[in-house]
Amino acid sequence: MKLLEMFIFxxxxxxxxxxxxxxxxxxxxxxxxxxxxxxxxxxxxxKGKIFFRDEKNxxxxxxxxxxxxxxxxxxKISIFLI
Numbered sequence: 001m002k003l004l005e006m007f008i009f010x011x012x013x014x015x016x017x018x019x020x021x022x023x024x025x026x027x028x029x030x031x032x033x034x035x036x037x038x039x040x041x042x043x044x045x046x047k048g049k050i051f052f053r054d055e056k057n058x059x060x061x062x063x064x065x066x067x068x069x070x071x072x073x074x075x076k077i078s079i080f081l082i
Contacts, residue, residue: 007078
């Protein structure tokens with residue numbers, strides 16, 4: 001089964017989350033969900049919580065304190081905070 005990788009890049013650090021089944025984030029005006037094999041995409045992401053499920057189906061979240069740009073390509077999610 002294909003799984004997602006998510007990387008969050010900030011000026012101070014990089015956070016890495018591996019083996020994710022699902023990621024949900026706030027875009028301009030709604031939440032968007034990402035599953036493995038998602039089409040390539042660029043999107044604005046608003047500060048707030050990102051929700052995700054790991055391979056054991058545990059739900060987790062992380063709080064983004066800044067807006068950013070999200071890129072999805074080849075099951076890799078990169079978030080660049082601005």
